[in-house]
Amino acid sequence: MHWHILGAGAIGGLFAARLGLAGIDVSLLLRSPQRREQLKQQANRLSLQDGDRVEEVPVSAELIDDQGPISHLLVTTKAYDSAAAMESIASRLQPGAQILLLQNGYGHQQQIAQTFANWPLWAGITTSGVRRLAPFQLKLAGEGETRIGPLNQAAALCGALPDGWHRLKHRVIATDIERALWQKLAINAAINPLTALLDRPNGDLLEAQYRPQLTALCQEIEAVASACGQSLFDNPLLDQVLKIAEDTAENRSSMLEDFSAGRRTEIDQITGFICAEADRHGLETPVNRELLNAVVYRQGRA
Template sequence: MHWHILGAGAIGCLYAARLASAGCRVTLLLRNSQRLDAFHAADSAISISRDGEYARYAVAAQTVSDAEPGISHLLVTTKAHESESAISSILPKVAADAQVVLLQNGAGHQHHSVQLLAPRPVWAGVTTAGVRRSDSFTLLPAGAGTTRLGPLARCPASLPDGWARIEPPVIADAQIENAIWQKLAVNAAINPLTAIHGCLNGDLQNDQYRDTLETLCREIESIATRCGYHLFDRPLYEQVLEVARQTALNRSSMLEDVSQGRRSEIEFINGFLARTAREQAIDAPLNLALYEQIAAQDSKESA
C-alpha cells in the first residue's frame, strides 16, 4: 500500500520512516516548492540519529498541488489548528474509500476532520514518542514511546493497512477517545506551564510549580469526569509528575512553538478544555487563564 503523509513535522517524518521500514510506499505531501527543495537538498531522505549514527530512510515527496488523484491511504500529522485547511487542500485527490489516520495533539478538531472526510473510514491515534528535529528532515528521538490507534468513524477496530507491521508495535485501541483524553490531560498540564516558564518537562517536579500544577490537574480531572472519561488509575497530578520525570530533559512541543515564534496548539488543548468546562457549567479558571495568556502571545506572533 501507499501512504501519503500530510504534515511533515517531527511526528510526520518519524512515521514516514516507520511506515517505510514496515515495507510501505511513502510520499510526503509538502506545502510548497520551497519545502520540496529543502527535502531534495537533504538527499530526498529522512535521517534519524541513533547512538551517534544516522539511519536514512528514502521516501518520495511532492507538493500538495502536484499530488495525483486517487490517494488511497492518508496520514494526517499537521498541527491541530491546520487540520481543516490542510485536509481541504488535499481532499479532492483522496479516494472516496481511502483509509485516513489522524495522529495529532489536542481534541475537538478530530470530529471536524471526520465531517470533512466523510464517507471515508477514519482512525485516530495518540503517541508518546518523543522526537525533535535538528533540521527539517533530521530527527533526534527522545524515546520510542507508545502509539495507540483506534476507530473514529466508519472503520473496524483493527489497524489500517500496514500499521500492524510497524515497529515499535502500534496498539489497536477500541476506546481511542478515552486515550485522546488521557493524552490531552497530560499535555494540558505540562505544555502551557513549560511554555510560559520556559522550562523543561522535568522542572515541573520542583516545589515552585506544585500548587499551580495540582490545581490545574484537579480542573482537568473534573472536566474529564463530567464528560464521562476515566483518565488514569491514580490522580492526574501523580501521572503528570511521572511523565515529567520520564521526559525530564524534553522540551514540550508548545515550548518549541512559543520559543520559535510559531502558533501553538493551545486552542485545542487548554482552549478546548476551557470551552468544554463552560459548556458543562464547571469552573476552570486556571485552564482559561493559561489559554488566554498563550493565545494572546500567538496573536502577537501572527500580527
C-alpha cells in the same frame, strides 16, 4: 500500499521514517517547491538520529497541489490546520482511502469524521518525542508508544489498525480511542502550557515550587473530564503527569518548541477546549483560564 504524509514536521517525519523502515512506500505532501528542493538536496532521504545511530530513510515528495491519487493518508498537521489541510487534498482521496489523524488536541477529529464520513477514519495519539534539527533531519527524544482506534464504522470494518501499521518496529496498540484522546488531552493540558510559559523542559515541573499550581490544574482538568463522562486514568491525573515529567525530563513540549520557533501554538485545541467544556458544564477553571490567556497573549506578541 503507499502512505502519504500530510504535515511534514517533526512527528510527520518521524512516522514517515518508521513506515519507510517497515518497508512501506511513503510520500511527503509538501506545500512548496522550495521544500521539495530541500529534500532533493538530501538525496530524498529523511535522517533520523536515535542515540549514536542514524538512519537514512528514502522517501518521495509531492506537492499538495499535485493530482495523483491517495489511498492511505496520515495527517500530522497542527490541530488548527486540520480542516483546511484535509480540504486541500480531498479531491485526491480515492474511494475507500484510509485516513489516520495523529495530532494533539481534541474536537477537530470529530469534525473531520463528519466531513469525511465516507472514508475509513482512525485517530491516534503518540508518546514519542522527536526534535527537528534541520529540514528533514530529526532526533528521537523518546521511543514512546502509539495508540490507534477507529473513529467511524467504515474504519472498524477495515480492522483495528490501518494497513501496514502492525509492521512498524515501534510499539503500536489498538485502543479505545475516545478515552485515549482524552488522556492525551489531559496530559498536554497539564504539561504544555506551563513548560511553554516557563521556557523549561518537562522534568522541571517536578520542582516543589510548581506543585500547588500543577495540583490545582490537574484537579480542574479531571473535573471537566468527569462532567463530560470521561474517566481518565486509574490513578490521579497529577500522579500520571509527574511520572511523565520524570520519564521525559529532558524533553521540550511541543508548545515550548512552537514558542521557540515563533509558531502558533495549539493552545485553543488543548486548554481552550478544556475551558470551553468547563463553560458548557458550568464549571470554574481559573488556573486553566489563566494559562490559556497567558499563552494567547504571548503568541499574539510574537
